[in-house]
Amino acid sequence: MNLVVDLGQSGTRVKVDNEVISFDIAKNSEETVVDTLERIFQKVPRQQLTHAYLSLTGLQGDVRDPRPYGELCNKYFNSKSVCVMDDGVASYVGALGNRDGVVLTLGGGVVAIASNNRRFGHADGKGPVFGDFGGGFWLGQSAMRRAIATLDQRESARELVVLLANELDEYLALSNTTGVEASQLCIRAAKTVALGADSGIAEAKEILESGANFLAITICAAWNKVKLEGVVPFLSIQGGLSQSALYVELIQKSVSETLSFQYLNGEGDHLVGAPRAAEKYPEDINPLLKWWRA
Numbered sequence: 001m002n003l004v005v006d007l008g009q010s011g012t013r014v015k016v017d018n019e020v021i022s023f024d025i026a027k028n029s030e031e032t033v034v035d036t037l038e039r040i041f042q043k044v045p046r047q048q049l050t051h052a053y054l055s056l057t058g059l060q061g062d063v064r065d066p067r068p069y070g071e072l073c074n075k076y077f078n079s080k081s082v083c084v085m086d087d088g089v090a091s092y093v094g095a096l097g098n099r100d101g102v103v104l105t106l107g108g109g110v111v112a113i114a115s116n117n118r119r120f121g122h123a124d125g126k127g128p129v130f131g132d133f134g135g136g137f138w139l140g141q142s143a144m145r146r147a148i149a150t151l152d153q154r155e156s157a158r159e160l161v162v163l164l165a166n167e168l169d170e171y172l173a174l175s176n177t178t179g180v181e182a183s184q185l186c187i188r189a190a191k192t193v194a195l196g197a198d199s200g201i202a203e204a205k206e207i208l209e210s211g212a213n214f215l216a217i218t219i220c221a222a223w224n225k226v227k228l229e230g231v232v233p234f235l236s237i238q239g240g241l242s243q244s245a246l247y248v249e250l251i252q253k254s255v256s257e258t259l260s261f262q263y264l265n266g267e268g269d270h271l272v273g274a275p276r277a278a279e280k281y282p283e284d285i286n287p288l289l290k291w292w293r294a
Contacts, residue, residue: 003049003077005040006270007033007056008087009108010136010187010240012040015271016049026108027058028180029127034068041076049077053274055090057109061122062086062287070292083278085289087270088113088125091238093280094273095266101234102223103266104215104251106241108187110135112222113288114233120288121225124218128183134211134218136241140189142207144171159203163196164189194244208247216254223259235261238269 004015012023025040027033033056052073066084073079088111092103102114109132111125128137147164148171149155161168167189174181196204223233235255237248252263268276277289284290 001047001049002275003044003052003073003079004271004274005037005052005054005056006087006090006274007036007040007054007058009057010184012036013271014040014044016044016047020271026184027056028183029129030180033058034072037069037072041072044076047077049073050080051275051278052077052079052082053090053278054082054084055087055270055274056084057087057107057111057125058127059086060125060127061088061111063290064287066290066292070294073292074294080294082292083274083289084292085274085277086113086122086125087111088122089120089277089285089288090270090273091266092273093277094268094270095236095238096234096264097267097276098280099234099264100231101236101261101264102219104219104235104237104239106135106215106237106239106247108132108136108190110138110215110218112218114222114226116223116226116228116231116233119226120285121222122288123222123225133214136187136190137183138214139193139207139211139241140167140186142210143193143204144168144186144189146203157203159196159201163201163204164192167192190241194241194247198244198246205246208244208250212247212250212254215251216258219251219255220258232260232262234264236264236266238266242266 006013069084070082091105092113095103100116112123114121146157147160197208
């Protein structure tokens with residue numbers, strides 16, 4: 001029996017053989033990735049899971065030492081073989097398989113992974129303080145900041161105030177406006193912003209347009225690290241915000257101003273991509289994917 005984990009900034013999915021369990025536990029700035037995983041594993045029934053495939057946000061493109069992850073899986077599930085990878089790798093393999101190109105993973109955060117002839121490029125995935133421009137946190141924060149400033153008579157984004165009425169009520173009820181709850185509120189607000197843009201709210205669309213321009217730069221940066229002249233890459237956009245057809249269209253339009261590409265809808269997500277990546281790369285891909293074996 002195998003364990004597959006998809007840890008994100010807005011929640012976690014765990015797959016035990018063919019059963020998928022969702023947890024309202026996300027990576028946050030107040031604990032390490034290993035600590036977050038331990039909280040998740042405490043909720044998964046103890047059992048023998050020989051192989052574990054971990055797709056993890058929060059690594060910022062560098063798995064570093066896989067030992068703590070392997071030992072944690074061994075402790076809870078007696079795992080003997082653990083593959084630890086940046087979530088961008090799982091997203092890439094799930095979306096494009098063996099094709100060369102770029103996969104943009106667009107959730108609460110942002111990461112772009114490019115691959116060409118078994119070489120890899122990584123862009124952004126720097127977290128909400130230093131990066132993740134155009135991701136869910138960024139979109140929600142940008143809109144919430146303008147709406148809150150409007151309530152404070154420092155802005156005039158009345159459309160956003162109306163659009164984000166529920167989120168503003170949550171904001172006013174926060175006991176700590178700088179903690180994890182505030183960050184999660186921004187990520188949740190991103191979906192409302194995207195829906196508002198889809199319905200024609202100009203102020204929401206402006207934010208999506210700005211985000212799309214940032215994301216186009218991220219996509220091109222990842223590809224430039226591995227590109228060969230004359231190669232037209234495949235491009236796929238994954239993650240929760242990829243469900244916004246308008247946002248995907250805006251990103252494609254912005255990318256096309258710099259880079260020719262072939263767009264593909266992803267074949268599978270992180271839960272599909274993580275075990276496929278482990279099978280495809282039985283040895284380390286430093287620093288994006290590393291193995292621990294008992």
